[in-house]
Amino acid sequence: MSGKDKINIFPSRMALTIMKARLKGAQKGHSLLKKKADALQLRFRSILKKIVETKSLMGEVMKEALFSLAEAKFTTQTDFNQIVLQNVQKAQVMVHSKKDNVAGVMLPVFETVQGGTDTNEFTGLARGGQQFAKIKKNYQRAIKLLVDLASLQTSFITLDDVIKITNRRVNALEHVVIPRIERTIQYITSELDEMEREEFFRLKKIQEKKRKLRAQSEALIEAKRAQGTYVDSANIFDADAEDDAELLF
Numbered sequence: 001m002s003g004k005d006k007i008n009i010f011p012s013r014m015a016l017t018i019m020k021a022r023l024k025g026a027q028k029g030h031s032l033l034k035k036k037a038d039a040l041q042l043r044f045r046s047i048l049k050k051i052v053e054t055k056s057l058m059g060e061v062m063k064e065a066l067f068s069l070a071e072a073k074f075t076t077q078t079d080f081n082q083i084v085l086q087n088v089q090k091a092q093v094m095v096h097s098k099k100d101n102v103a104g105v106m107l108p109v110f111e112t113v114q115g116g117t118d119t120n121e122f123t124g125l126a127r128g129g130q131q132f133a134k135i136k137k138n139y140q141r142a143i144k145l146l147v148d149l150a151s152l153q154t155s156f157i158t159l160d161d162v163i164k165i166t167n168r169r170v171n172a173l174e175h176v177v178i179p180r181i182e183r184t185i186q187y188i189t190s191e192l193d194e195m196e197r198e199e200f201f202r203l204k205k206i207q208e209k210k211r212k213l214r215a216q217s218e219a220l221i222e223a224k225r226a227q228g229t230y231v232d233s234a235n236i237f238d239a240d241a242e243d244d245a246e247l248l249f
Contacts, residue, residue: 020185023182065142093114107159108158
């Protein structure tokens with residue numbers, strides 16, 4: 001097992017405990033990130049479906065708005081652009097932004113808000129009033145769809161980036177981090193088992209050596225006894241106190 005396949009750590013009981021805790025944390029993180037990726041993918045597909053529908057509807061609305069503008073110009077022979085520009089004092093349609101939390105990801109959401117009264121409400125009373133009202137209605141609808149599409153597109157791009165990052169983290173945990181920790185745990189376990197076998201073998205050799213020394217000592221004593229040269233060492237604690245010589249201090 002090469003150094004790249006495992007974490008460089010000294011094999012011990014404490015290291016094994018640490019690695020098991022890290023493995024548990026990595027598995028928990030992988031599970032949470034996988035759930036987050038699934039939730040983001042679900043929202044991503046939903047937004048993609050809405051984008052396709054909104055773009056299709058946007059084409060029809062813009063076509064209808066442009067057609068109503070051309071029809072009004074042809075019918076009234078009036079340039080509405082100059083009339084509208086002269087009467088515009090402030091924006092009547094404003095865009096507000098808010099945040100939508102999806103699995104911890106803040107997605108920007110844009111909404112259209114009517115900012116005031118219509119300063120062009122009397123435009124076209126002399127001629128072409130109905131066509132002008134139709135134009136305003138169609139373009140207001142087009143603006144709302146345009147803002148909705150911008151909101152969906154922004155959320156789509158944001159989700160796409162976050163999903164890529166999340167998937168990279170999930171793959172890194174699944175294919176790199178967790179296998180590396182597992183191989184490290186296997187390495188530490190095998191090293192500890194080997195150390196236990198070595199300790200057992202060492203203790204066994206020590207006991208065997210002690211038995212040999214004891215057998216040799218007993219054999220030597222038996223040989224001396226057979227020759228009559230063996231003198232049993234007296235135990236000073238068993239000797240009678242009266243037999244002891246007087247000691248002067």
